[in-house]
Amino acid sequence: xxxxxxxxxxxxxxxxxxxxxxxxxxxxxxxxxxxxxxxxxxxxxxxxxxxxxxxxxxxxxxxxxxxxxxxxxxxxxxxxxxxxxxxxxxxxxxxxxxxxxxxxxxxxxxxxxxxxxxxxxxxxxxxxxxxxxxxxxxxxxxxxxxxxxxxxxxxxxxxxxxxxxxxxxxxxxxxxxxxxxxxxxxxxxxxxxxxxxxxxxxxxxxxxxxxxxxxxxxxxxxxxxxxxxxxxxxxxxxxxxxxxxxxxxxxxxxxxxxxxxxxxxxxxxxxxxxxxxxxxxxxxxxxxxxxxxxxxxxxxxxxxxxxxxxxxx
Numbered sequence: 001x002x003x004x005x006x007x008x009x010x011x012x013x014x015x016x017x018x019x020x021x022x023x024x025x026x027x028x029x030x031x032x033x034x035x036x037x038x039x040x041x042x043x044x045x046x047x048x049x050x051x052x053x054x055x056x057x058x059x060x061x062x063x064x065x066x067x068x069x070x071x072x073x074x075x076x077x078x079x080x081x082x083x084x085x086x087x088x089x090x091x092x093x094x095x096x097x098x099x100x101x102x103x104x105x106x107x108x109x110x111x112x113x114x115x116x117x118x119x120x121x122x123x124x125x126x127x128x129x130x131x132x133x134x135x136x137x138x139x140x141x142x143x144x145x146x147x148x149x150x151x152x153x154x155x156x157x158x159x160x161x162x163x164x165x166x167x168x169x170x171x172x173x174x175x176x177x178x179x180x181x182x183x184x185x186x187x188x189x190x191x192x193x194x195x196x197x198x199x200x201x202x203x204x205x206x207x208x209x210x211x212x213x214x215x216x217x218x219x220x221x222x223x224x225x226x227x228x229x230x231x232x233x234x235x236x237x238x239x240x241x242x243x244x245x246x247x248x249x250x251x252x253x254x255x256x257x258x259x260x261x262x263x264x265x266x267x268x269x270x271x272x273x274x275x276x277x278x279x280x281x282x283x284x285x286x287x288x289x290x291x292x293x294x295x296x297x298x299x300x301x302x303x304x305x306x307x308x309x310x311x312x313x
């Protein structure tokens with residue numbers, strides 16, 4: 001019996017099967033719940049868990065002791081999602097990467113089931129679970145790839161690109177844009193993209209990934225029979241100052257304009273930026289929005305994005 005067990009151990013692949021990357025910005029309470037759920041995962045010995053703390057101090061030396069298997073990458077300031085995630089990706093040792101939001105609580109079999117789907121489905125570029133609330137009801141989680149008019153609204157309003165709840169039945173549903181609350185993809189695909197484009201800040205990287213998956217002739221698959229609990233609605237919303245809201249809006253404009261520039265040409269992205277600045281100037285002259293509008297105008301004129309260079313956040 002001992003010889004058989006030793007043979008089985010020797011036949012197991014070396015190294016982690018999945019690298020889990022959790023980006024946590026002022027989400028300390030949710031992060032602990034997320035990590036405790038990951039600790040209950042089946043085959044957890046083959047998980048590499050990386051927590052990115054971009055200057056929010058969500059982690060502490062005490063968490064190193066509480067979660068000794070987790071790798072905490074603490075940054076001196078908020079580098080934004082794109083730069084932070086690229087740091088995490090370059091630290092990943094597995095061929096499969098799971099991007100996970102701190103608000104998401106996986107179940108013990110979540111990761112092994114998602115990994116099996118991705119490994120066994122040739123046309124899949126990414127796989128995501130079904131997000132449900134604490135009562136078990138599905139919550140909105142997917143988006144359509146936006147057109148130009150929708151993108152124009154999106155830089156001004158973060159909720160302009162509507163989320164929808166999958167209605168189709170079946171073991172797998174093809175979706176256009178699954179975000180990154182819980183998304184499993186291949187390291188090789190991200191390397192083929194040359195990682196996330198560093199010209200994005202906080203907004204735009206996951207949109208680019210969704211587009212690249214479709215452009216490569218692959219599919220993003222949602223698996224309704226693999227649910228995870230999304231606690232986002234339970235977490236208190238972050239309270240931003242007008243200057244911080246202006247930085248976030250400028251970052252969205254940067255992401256939108258850069259996405260358009262890549263998809264429709266440089267002039268398309270440039271005109272989008274110019275139109276946004278002109279609109280904001282008109283609002284400032286008309287005294288609309290008070291201090292927020294002037295902060296936004298300053299951020300737009302300076303091409304501000306969230307990458308560590310911002311004065312706020």
